[in-house]
Amino acid sequence: MYNPSFKGDVCSHRHAIFLDNFIRRLFQNPKKIAGPYINPGDTVLDLGCGPGYFSIDMAKMAGTGGRVFSVDLQEEMLSRVVQKSVQNRLTGIITPHRCTQENIGLGPEIKADFILAYYMVHETLDHGKFLSQVRALMKPEGRFLMVEPLFHVSRKKFEQIVKTAMDTGFILKDRPPGKGGRSVLLGI
Ligand SMILES: C[S@@+](CC[C@H](N)C(=O)[O-])C[C@H]1O[C@@H](n2cnc3c(N)ncnc32)[C@H](O)[C@@H]1O
Structure with missing residues (x-):
């Protein structure tokens, strides 16, 4: 069940249909958005994965030697990811992980080549x-792509988030265009 006691503004799983449909694929192609940063065998994190729109394609890009951790607060979102992993025969690559609002909760042994946080920070x-x-x-040598929606996050707010990222030790690598929102590529 969606937990209405989540603090702040969390996109409900009831909106999952808007996050994974053929129309979105026309405007936000996962291969164009994440493809340049993923190689076969990579470890990838999809933070705030929702119904797994990016996780499925990223698992195909990482291939059988790779791993994708699909991370979300909501069990209902993760159930959809599991369902699609089974349909696409990607269960050996995708690991669903339920986090809390305070902690991502992935162990220190996991180090990612690529991390995506799409419309979630x-x-x-x-x-x-x-x-x-x-x-x-x-x-x-990993890369972190953060993309935020134009309609929800003002330029000023986005720049505040980027500054916060730099304050925590990230280095700005790129401002890639064509990612479907306000975008920044960060390294460490
Ligand atoms: C607008 S949806 C975007 C989903 C997905 N990234 C996409 O683009 O299709 C935001 C997602 O982030 C999740 N979320 C919000 N806060 C989170 C947090 N602190 N940790 C992990 N996931 C979170 C929500 O549950 C929701 O599924």
């Missing part, structure tokens, strides 16, 4: 705390 309660947890999950 503005929903986190404490951006600084969240981003420092993200940083700890990255390989030294």
